[in-house]
Amino acid sequence: MSGEDCDGMDRGDNDGPKSDKMFTLKKWNAVAMWSWDVECDTCAICRVQVMDACLRCQGESKKDSYGKQDCVVVWGECNHSFHFCCMSLWVKQNNRCPLCQQEWSIQRMGK
Amino acid sequence: MMSLKPRHVDFQETWANLKETVAGVVGLKAVDRIVWNTRFSDVYALCVAHPEPLADRLYDETRNFLEEHVASLLERVRGSTTLEQSDHNDGLLDRYVSAWREYSQGVAYLNSLYSYLNLQHVKRQKVSDAEIIYGTSATVSCPEQDARQLEVGELGLDIWERVLVRPLSAALTARIVSALHAARDAPPDPRHADIIRQAIQSTVHVRSFRVRSPLALYEQLVLEPFLQAAGEQHARTAAHLLQEGDVAHYMKHVLAGLEREVSLAQRYLPASSREAVRACYERAAVAAHLPALHADVDRLLAEASADDDDAPQRREDLSRMYQLVRPLGPAALRPLVDAALAHAQAHGHALLSSALQHHKDEVHIHFVEAILTLHGKYSKLFNEVFGGAQAFMGALDKACSAVVNSRSGEEACRAPELVARYCDWVLRRRPAAAPLTDVDDKLTAAIVVFKYIDDKDIFQKHYARALARRLIHQLSYSMEQEESMINRLKAACGYEFTNKLHRMFTDVAVSADLNAKFQQYLRDNDLTLNTGFFIQVLQAGAWPLGGPTAPLAPPAALERPAGLFEQFYRSAFSGRRLAWLHHLCTGELRVRYTPRVYHLTASTPQCALLLSLERRDATTLSEARAAAVLPEDSWERHVRPLLDIGLLLPGADPDELLLNLSFSCKRSKLRLCASPGHGAAASPPDPPQHRDDDRKMYLQAAIVRIMKQRKVLRHTELIQEVVQQARGSFAPSVAIIKKCIEALIDKQYLERAPGALDTYSYLA
Numbered sequence: 001m002s003g004e005d006c007d008g009m010d011r012g013d014n015d016g017p018k019s020d021k022m023f024t025l026k027k028w029n030a031v032a033m034w035s036w037d038v039e040c041d042t043c044a045i046c047r048v049q050v051m052d053a054c055l056r057c058q059g060e061s062k063k064d065s066y067g068k069q070d071c072v073v074v075w076g077e078c079n080h081s082f083h084f085c086c087m088s089l090w091v092k093q094n095n096r097c098p099l100c101q102q103e104w105s106i107q108r109m110g111k
Numbered sequence: 112m113m114s115l116k117p118r119h120v121d122f123q124e125t126w127a128n129l130k131e132t133v134a135g136v137v138g139l140k141a142v143d144r145i146v147w148n149t150r151f152s153d154v155y156a157l158c159v160a161h162p163e164p165l166a167d168r169l170y171d172e173t174r175n176f177l178e179e180h181v182a183s184l185l186e187r188v189r190g191s192t193t194l195e196q197s198d199h200n201d202g203l204l205d206r207y208v209s210a211w212r213e214y215s216q217g218v219a220y221l222n223s224l225y226s227y228l229n230l231q232h233v234k235r236q237k238v239s240d241a242e243i244i245y246g247t248s249a250t251v252s253c254p255e256q257d258a259r260q261l262e263v264g265e266l267g268l269d270i271w272e273r274v275l276v277r278p279l280s281a282a283l284t285a286r287i288v289s290a291l292h293a294a295r296d297a298p299p300d301p302r303h304a305d306i307i308r309q310a311i312q313s314t315v316h317v318r319s320f321r322v323r324s325p326l327a328l329y330e331q332l333v334l335e336p337f338l339q340a341a342g343e344q345h346a347r348t349a350a351h352l353l354q355e356g357d358v359a360h361y362m363k364h365v366l367a368g369l370e371r372e373v374s375l376a377q378r379y380l381p382a383s384s385r386e387a388v389r390a391c392y393e394r395a396a397v398a399a400h401l402p403a404l405h406a407d408v409d410r411l412l413a414e415a416s417a418d419d420d421d422a423p424q425r426r427e428d429l430s431r432m433y434q435l436v437r438p439l440g441p442a443a444l445r446p447l448v449d450a451a452l453a454h455a456q457a458h459g460h461a462l463l464s465s466a467l468q469h470h471k472d473e474v475h476i477h478f479v480e481a482i483l484t485l486h487g488k489y490s491k492l493f494n495e496v497f498g499g500a501q502a503f504m505g506a507l508d509k510a511c512s513a514v515v516n517s518r519s520g521e522e523a524c525r526a527p528e529l530v531a532r533y534c535d536w537v538l539r540r541r542p543a544a545a546p547l548t549d550v551d552d553k554l555t556a557a558i559v560v561f562k563y564i565d566d567k568d569i570f571q572k573h574y575a576r577a578l579a580r581r582l583i584h585q586l587s588y589s590m591e592q593e594e595s596m597i598n599r600l601k602a603a604c605g606y607e608f609t610n611k612l613h614r615m616f617t618d619v620a621v622s623a624d625l626n627a628k629f630q631q632y633l634r635d636n637d638l639t640l641n642t643g644f645f646i647q648v649l650q651a652g653a654w655p656l657g658g659p660t661a662p663l664a665p666p667a668a669l670e671r672p673a674g675l676f677e678q679f680y681r682s683a684f685s686g687r688r689l690a691w692l693h694h695l696c697t698g699e700l701r702v703r704y705t706p707r708v709y710h711l712t713a714s715t716p717q718c719a720l721l722l723s724l725e726r727r728d729a730t731t732l733s734e735a736r737a738a739a740v741l742p743e744d745s746w747e748r749h750v751r752p753l754l755d756i757g758l759l760l761p762g763a764d765p766d767e768l769l770l771n772l773s774f775s776c777k778r779s780k781l782r783l784c785a786s787p788g789h790g791a792a793a794s795p796p797d798p799p800q801h802r803d804d805d806r807k808m809y810l811q812a813a814i815v816r817i818m819k820q821r822k823v824l825r826h827t828e829l830i831q832e833v834v835q836q837a838r839g840s841f842a843p844s845v846a847i848i849k850k851c852i853e854a855l856i857d858k859q860y861l862e863r864a865p866g867a868l869d870t871y872s873y874l875a
């Protein structure tokens with residue numbers, strides 16, 4: 001199906017029955033799933049799945065069920081990943097990755 | 112003018128004068144103010160007399176005088192009465208009370224005339240009350256027997272008891288008891304009532320100054336004889352009532368009798384005696400006949416919960432029984448509670464078995480309504496009849512729980528699935544022509560039943576699956592209702608129970624915003640799509656969406672929107688992976704080659720299959736599979752619906768599919784996707800093995816959470832905390848918790864603390 005055909009279709013709920021096409025696609029209801037792009041889906045510090053809020057946030061969000069949004073994942077230069085909450089507490093005591101013992105530095109943050 | 116200086120005093124002369132006044136005071140004769148003052152000084156003078164104080168002599172003479180005086184009163188009271196009889200109207204009580212009024216008042220005046228003696232002479236000898244009570248002066252003879260240590264007013268009362276009451280005690284008791292007995296049936300006139308009250312009151316007042324057992328005389332003279340006689344009387348009445356009629360008749364009269372007895376005590380006896388009077392009645396009329404009462408409980412319960420005209424009457428009977436039996440304590444009440452439980456439970460099972468006979472499409476409605484009927488009916492009954500007492504409400508809970516969680520044979524309990532389906536039925540969008548009324552009430556009802564479910568974790572799975580379908584396919588009646596139901600579940604079971612449900616709900620809310628941002632992104636970048644587009648982006652881990660699906664190639668028409676959206680998503684977020692769930696996507700197609708336009712809602716594979724027929728009239732299954740248009744197991748889900756409505760026709764070769772060029776259908780809107788709503792809530796329950804694995808995972812997570820926080824914990828405490836945490840979902844056995852602890856020790860999350868076998872410590 002070419003681009004111009006599609007554009008033509010997009011204009012019209014009012015295109016008449018005399019269209020030369022057999023079928024037209026009016027709308028697509030898509031469903032997708034996202035997950036953190038991590039190698040290991042469990043946070044080695046709190047041992048909770050990274051898709052779930054960390055233990056601490058779970059404890060605090062007992063009142064507020066939407067607390068989850070803020071508990072993101074952080075990747076180190078070593079490419080290991082943890083809850084950001086967990087890692088920020090960890091580095092206060094030991095500035096090394098708990099999995100590979102390399103010095104910890106943040107490569108990127110989940111958002 | 113009186114002199115305060117100690118001087119020589121002639122005792123005989125002073126006492127002679129004083130005695131005359133004392134006689135006047137005690138006899139309530141008028142005493143001139145001047146004379147009173149002079150005598151007051153005389154008392155003082157005698158107490159401080161020189162060289163020897165004369166207080167002891169004065170005290171002795173006064174006592175002698177009072178003893179003589181009371182002896183003469185005794186004669187006056189006795190009169191010509193025959194003491195041995197007990198007619199309370201023979202005048203003895205009248206005379207006793209009139210003498211008592213005069214004397215008790217006179218003695219009170221006398222006490223103030225002797226103020227100085229009381230203050231200076233008696234006080235010194237008086238042993239402190241504390242010493243009497245706590246016995247530090249135990250070696251001293253009991254002070255109350257040594258009359259010298261009484262004030263003059265107290266001395267007067269003591270003499271009254273010794274000289275007048277003792278000889279008359281039997282006669283007084285007989286008359287008071289018989290007067291009370293008569294007053295029970297017919298209240299006497301006010302004057303007589305007053306005499307009875309004052310006679311009783313005098314036995315209290317005479318010893319009111321005593322520290323030790325001030326009520327002993329009252330109890331001995333009035334209360335005990337009264338209770339003795341009353342107990343016998345009540346027993347006779349009770350036996351008579353039981354012979355006369357049935358238990359209902361009996362209870363009605365006994366309850367009235369109890370009220371009468373309590374009111375009798377209120378009118379004539381000190382407040383402290385009321386309980387004893389009530390207990391005496393209850394012993395004779397209720398406790399003694401408890402088996403007869405208990406024997407009727409089952410029948411009364413059955414008739415009280417029936418729907419006929421006699422039921423209100425029986426409820427009153429039952430309520431009377433409760434009022435009568437309750438004061439006797441939990442043991443006496445037990446048979447009522449047990450019967451209530453058994454009765455509600457039996458009724459519940461009957462309701463349940465008829466509910467379960469309904470067709471599978473509506474059995475969930477009948478199930479919830481049956482439990483609700485049970486709960487409503489008996490909470491109303493128990494509130495009305497038993498005042499909503501905790502014991503009975505507890506029995507109702509037990510009955511409901513037994514009915515809800517009952518299972519037939521080896522079959523799993525159906526409640527978790529049925530209640531979840533009920534919720535789905537209530538929360539689902541429905542045609543405007545057939546709206547559901549009282550949605551709120553129905554959700555409240557669902558919670559009532561839900562609370563009784565033991566396996567709440569299984570309910571949660573069913574609920575989550577149904578919620579996922581409603582949200583993804585936009586089948587919800589209203590998002591407010593969805594949220595309010597999740598909040599109700601959270602209120603009942605806590606955050607953890609609804610955590611994933613909340614996250615699903617949140618994803619849907621966030622998706623609305625995401626679509627708006629995507630459209631803005633398209634406008635900002637001058638991009639257009641070739642179709643309408645709406646997307647829901649779900650977070651992994653929160654949705655119960657089954658196993659992984661084979662990768663599918665979306666139809667070419669969808670490549671552009673999918674690509675643009677991925678581009679937008681990468682720019683808006685970071686660190687995220689996005690996967691298309693083609694088996695959940697739907698497309699809206701128009702069929703244009705027919706005389707009439709048809710609107711189809713179809714799954715992505717269906718769309719792909721139909722769009723591949725754009726330029727030709729036939730295709731084959733193997734071809735479609737090879738192009739990854741159709742997933743392997745797609746016949747039932749995707750192809751069959753197209754054949755069923757006749758849009759495709761089977762070819763001569765079983766592999767071949769032909770487009771029906773002369774397609775027609777009555778409806779113009781057709782939904783082809785393996786219909787997400789229908790029967791989907793009835794998807795087969797997890798096999799028990801699967802369920803056990805889930806519970807082990809849950810328990811292990813709970814143990815890790817607890818140990819992470821506590822670091823070191825004893826075995827029993829850990830078990831307790833785990834049970835506590837799991838309670839909202841299911842009731843774990845200790846054995847399974849132990850297995851989970853072992854597993855965590857193997858995985859080196861925990862270790863046994865060195866040197867303490869029953870203690871675990873957390874390994875960070």
Ligand SMILES: [Zn+2]
Nearest residue numbers: 043046083086
């Ligand atoms: Zn963590």
Ligand SMILES: [Zn+2]
Nearest residue numbers: 054057071085
């Ligand atoms: Zn966190």
Ligand SMILES: [Zn+2]
Nearest residue numbers: 078080097100
């Ligand atoms: Zn690392």
